[in-house]
Amino acid sequence: VPVRPTSARRRRALATVALGVLPALLSGCGVALGGDDGPAIQVYSARSYGAEEAFRRFTEDTGIRVEFLNGNDAELRERLQSEGPDSPADVFMTVDVANLALAAEQGVFRETSSPALQAAVPEDLRDPSGRWFGLSVRARGIIYNPERVDPASLSTYEALGDPALRGRLCLRTSTSAYTQSLVASMIANLGEDAARAAVEGWMANDPQIINNDVEIVRTVAAGGCDVGVTNHYYVARLLAEDPDLSVDVFWPDQATSGTHVNISGAGVTRSSDSPAEAQRFLEWLATTGQSLFVDGNFEFPVNPQVQPVEQVAAFGEFRRDPINVGELGRFNAAATQLLTDAGYR
Amino acid sequence: VSTRSGRRTPVLVAWAAACLVALPVLALVVGVVGAGPGPWRRLAASGWVGQTGSTLALLGLVVLGTLLVGGGLAWLTAAYRFPGRRAASWLLVLPLAVPGYVLGLVWSSLLSYPGPLQSGTRALLGDDAWFPPVRTLPVAAAVLVLALYPYVYLLARAALRTQAATPYGAARTLGLGPVRAAVRVVLPLARPSLAAGALLVALETLSDFATVQYFGVDTLSVGIYRVWRGQFDRPAATVLAVAVLLLALSLLGAERLLRRGARFSPAVRDTTPLAPVPLHGARAWAATGACALVLGLAVVVPVATLVTWSATTPLQGPDGSFDPAFLAAAANSALLAAQVAAVVGVVAVLLVHAARVDRRRRVHGAVHATLTGYAVPGPVLAIGALLVFAAVRTALDAAGLPGGAALVTGSVAGLVAVYAVRFLALGFTTVEARLAGVSPSLTAAALSLGAPPRRVLGRVHLPLARSGVAVAAVLVAVDALKELPIVLLLRPLGFDTLAVRVWQLAADSRYEMAGLPALTIVLVAALPVALLFRRELLDPPPPVRLPAPAAPELELVHA
Numbered sequence: 025v026p027v028r029p030t031s032a033r034r035r036r037a038l039a040t041v042a043l044g045v046l047p048a049l050l051s052g053c054g055v056a057l058g059g060d061d062g063p064a065i066q067v068y069s070a071r072s073y074g075a076e077e078a079f080r081r082f083t084e085d086t087g088i089r090v091e092f093l094n095g096n097d098a099e100l101r102e103r104l105q106s107e108g109p110d111s112p113a114d115v116f117m118t119v120d121v122a123n124l125a126l127a128a129e130q131g132v133f134r135e136t137s138s139p140a141l142q143a144a145v146p147e148d149l150r151d152p153s154g155r156w157f158g159l160s161v162r163a164r165g166i167i168y169n170p171e172r173v174d175p176a177s178l179s180t181y182e183a184l185g186d187p188a189l190r191g192r193l194c195l196r197t198s199t200s201a202y203t204q205s206l207v208a209s210m211i212a213n214l215g216e217d218a219a220r221a222a223v224e225g226w227m228a229n230d231p232q233i234i235n236n237d238v239e240i241v242r243t244v245a246a247g248g249c250d251v252g253v254t255n256h257y258y259v260a261r262l263l264a265e266d267p268d269l270s271v272d273v274f275w276p277d278q279a280t281s282g283t284h285v286n287i288s289g290a291g292v293t294r295s296s297d298s299p300a301e302a303q304r305f306l307e308w309l310a311t312t313g314q315s316l317f318v319d320g321n322f323e324f325p326v327n328p329q330v331q332p333v334e335q336v337a338a339f340g341e342f343r344r345d346p347i348n349v350g351e352l353g354r355f356n357a358a359a360t361q362l363l364t365d366a367g368y369r
Numbered sequence: 370v371s372t373r374s375g376r377r378t379p380v381l382v383a384w385a386a387a388c389l390v391a392l393p394v395l396a397l398v399v400g401v402v403g404a405g406p407g408p409w410r411r412l413a414a415s416g417w418v419g420q421t422g423s424t425l426a427l428l429g430l431v432v433l434g435t436l437l438v439g440g441g442l443a444w445l446t447a448a449y450r451f452p453g454r455r456a457a458s459w460l461l462v463l464p465l466a467v468p469g470y471v472l473g474l475v476w477s478s479l480l481s482y483p484g485p486l487q488s489g490t491r492a493l494l495g496d497d498a499w500f501p502p503v504r505t506l507p508v509a510a511a512v513l514v515l516a517l518y519p520y521v522y523l524l525a526r527a528a529l530r531t532q533a534a535t536p537y538g539a540a541r542t543l544g545l546g547p548v549r550a551a552v553r554v555v556l557p558l559a560r561p562s563l564a565a566g567a568l569l570v571a572l573e574t575l576s577d578f579a580t581v582q583y584f585g586v587d588t589l590s591v592g593i594y595r596v597w598r599g600q601f602d603r604p605a606a607t608v609l610a611v612a613v614l615l616l617a618l619s620l621l622g623a624e625r626l627l628r629r630g631a632r633f634s635p636a637v638r639d640t641t642p643l644a645p646v647p648l649h650g651a652r653a654w655a656a657t658g659a660c661a662l663v664l665g666l667a668v669v670v671p672v673a674t675l676v677t678w679s680a681t682t683p684l685q686g687p688d689g690s691f692d693p694a695f696l697a698a699a700a701n702s703a704l705l706a707a708q709v710a711a712v713v714g715v716v717a718v719l720l721v722h723a724a725r726v727d728r729r730r731r732v733h734g735a736v737h738a739t740l741t742g743y744a745v746p747g748p749v750l751a752i753g754a755l756l757v758f759a760a761v762r763t764a765l766d767a768a769g770l771p772g773g774a775a776l777v778t779g780s781v782a783g784l785v786a787v788y789a790v791r792f793l794a795l796g797f798t799t800v801e802a803r804l805a806g807v808s809p810s811l812t813a814a815a816l817s818l819g820a821p822p823r824r825v826l827g828r829v830h831l832p833l834a835r836s837g838v839a840v841a842a843v844l845v846a847v848d849a850l851k852e853l854p855i856v857l858l859l860r861p862l863g864f865d866t867l868a869v870r871v872w873q874l875a876a877d878s879r880y881e882m883a884g885l886p887a888l889t890i891v892l893v894a895a896l897p898v899a900l901l902f903r904r905e906l907l908d909p910p911p912p913v914r915l916p917a918p919a920a921p922e923l924e925l926v927h928a
Binding site for chain 2: 072093094095096098099100102103197199232233234235236237238239242243245246247248364369
């Protein structure tokens with residue numbers, strides 16, 4: 025039997041719909057808010073974990089509040105571009121130099137001239153015209169299982185094509201920015217032909233190609249591979265969780281071009297309405313806050329005055345590839361093509 | 370209010386909904402034509418040839434596997450009596466609550482080199498013990514089979530329930546053995562249902578880009594995600610999306626061909642169930658074992674693993690302290706699911722209403738056009754919607770109105786709209802099924818007594834459809850909770866749902882932390898799935914009075 029819809033029922037239905045829709049419109053804003061007085065800066069940050077503590081301490085030290093929005097490098101860059109001059113962002117922070125260089129090319133950053141940053145950040149880890157600055161270093165190491173491999177038998181990235189390592193090599197997928205930037209650096213240092221020969225050498229060893237670094241570290245530690253290539257901080261993170269893990273880092277290319285490194289870095293945006301505060305933020309992260317910023321994620325400091333955290337220092341000192349990290353972007357397309365040609369998945 | 374204009378409103382609603390559904394697809398076609406040759410050259414480097422190959426191979430394996438597992442289990446539980454048969458009958462639909470990307474996460478971890486299965490094998494057989502390679506297409510296909518076979522199972526069960534008994538009995542009487550009778554009589558009868566189930570499985574496989582990535586399989590949908598999220602190369606993403614859309618359309622065509630217009634719905638409703646043959650001894654236990662094995666692999670082991678992971682890191686962030694991100698993601702998931710359910714519920718009722726007050730062909734056409742959203746794979750729909758949003762943005766900017774940028778960079782409202790397009794078919798068929806037993810003459814009587822359509826809606830259709838709307842809302846909410854590709858591609862920054870969180874933590878190899886959000890999705894989804902299908906499969910409703918379909922979304926394919 026049809027029930028007569030009363031106006032009360034109708035009103036209740038309306039209220040339900042309104043309650044459902046309103047919060048959703050509001051929930052689009054994911055910006056974390058601090059207090060509500062004093063100067064503030066907005067940071068678009070691709071650092072997913074552990075940056076909050078450093079941001080909080082910066083506010084304590086300087087009275088400048090930090091509001092931040094997390095996302096991946098590319099999506100934040102896309103958003104900055106889409107927002108254009110109206111963007112609320114003062115700082116754009118990435119975990120990869122390619123995105124910094126691209127953002128700089130797209131005119132996202134303004135040039136910052138800061139003696140403090142120039143002193144704290146080595147020349148090869150920042151943009152020559154001051155559009156972006158490296159804030160932490162992530163080294164692409166060769167990792168090995170000390171129960172199976174004598175580190176004296178390791179030397180360079182290209183030597184991983186040694187037939188002795190056939191079936192014993194773990195590499196990261198070719199779609200990873202880490203793999204591409206490593207091969208880009210090999211093209212820059214060795215030339216395209218030698219780089220191609222090196223990658224073909226890896227492929228001749230029938231490597232296991234795994235789509236994340238943590239899995240590579242775990243596989244090497246469990247004996248599934250003898251040797252792998254990963255970022256150093258994954259090894260440090262897993263060793264911190266389980267010190268008995270059978271894995272160690274070897275720094276390649278020490279006698280030649282130096283170990284390949286990438287950076288996590290940031291720049292002040294062109295749209296910023298508080299560039300002075302934003303610059304102060306970068307300066308603080310590169311100096312006073314440097315340890316706090318890099319240690320949580322087991323990265324190397326960019327600032328040579330600052331010591332890395334104990335677990336990372338245990339990997340030993342190394343000489344890094346002196347090429348300006350921003351230069352590598354030029355070879356990225358060639359690197360991708362080379363990887364595809366070599367049948368590297 | 371004149372009856373004429375009142376009668377026009379529902380029709381307008383139907384047409385407006387149809388246009389909204391069609392827009393993303395039209396935008397893709399326009400987009401691919403306007404893109405020129407540039408994206409093709411860039412895609413050549415990304416390996417679309419290989420991606421097409423893996424997509425086809427995956428489709429073939431998954432469809433074959435689900436037909437064998439789903440069809441086989443349906444026949445087993447319908448035609449034979451063995452210990453645990455009654456429970457297995459409805460428990461076997463439970464994998465519907467476990468999204469493929471959760472199943473893939475669990476199995477890729479359990480099967481990995483350092484994982485328990487491989488280390489166990491090495492401990493038993495020595496370090497050089499052989500173990501099949503895990504990161505391969507066949508393993509990815511096996512995981513998808515476990516996640517998707519219930520579609521085939523449900524449809525096959527429904528077909529066996531309503532059509533199989535009499536012809537099977539006749540074949541047996543005429544001297545065919547049980548197996549030959551099944552192959553020669555029941556299989557051809559069930560062909561339309563099996564084809565429909567296979568189609569749904571294939572469409573879901575096309576949509577998936579997360580499960581396959583755990584196993585290093587590079588499909589076209591993975592390509593769409595990578596080209597868009599990695600490079601924001603909209604033209605290239607459009608080209609790939611159109612390729613997937615063409616595949617989906619050819620699958621629809623193939624299903625129709627396979628059905629060849631046949632729909633063996635009996636002229637006389639034949640509701641005699643199959644009389645199950647009792648199995649004895651080893652055969653009975655083998656039947657029980659087969660059901661238990663599938664359930665174990667698809668539900669028990671994954672849930673147990675997720676429980677273990679959740680117990681190690683309950684609500685913890687990476688540094689071990691309390692992590693509010695889980696609660697925020699849960700709230701976002703709940704909000705999104707509730708809104709999508711509400712929107713789909715309202716639109717579905719309006720469409721059912723429109724089809725009843727105006728039975729002309731063009732209304733019928735519009736209503737059925739709105740149902741095509743289900744056939745467009747998630748990533749394809751998302752890219753199409755992006756193109757529409759971009760066009761709206763250009764229009765808004767040109768008119769000097771604000772809000773365009775937010776539309777393109779992602780908004781919850783946009784997400785709800787795209788979800789609604791995707792799940793409208795599910796909602797509509799569920800509501801319509803509840804009204805199917807109500808004679809159209811009731812609507813005609815109300816109209817001829819002078820009631821305007823609005824009053825017919827409020828006093829006839831709404832009260833009658835209420836239970837159907839509730840069921841539809843629950844089913845849509847569950848699907849929205851599980852959905853991943855659309856939310857990953859279209860969400861606003863900082864708007865993480867449980868599904869997004871599972872995906873991100875898994876991508877970062879933080880499996881233990883992914884346990885709790887994944888477990889939450891599975892448990893929340895399992896409840897309605899279990900309650901709804903338990904009733905359907907154990908006490909099938911008498912079809913003459915109220916022919917509710919076993920799985921509402923499945924009925925659509927017959928429509």
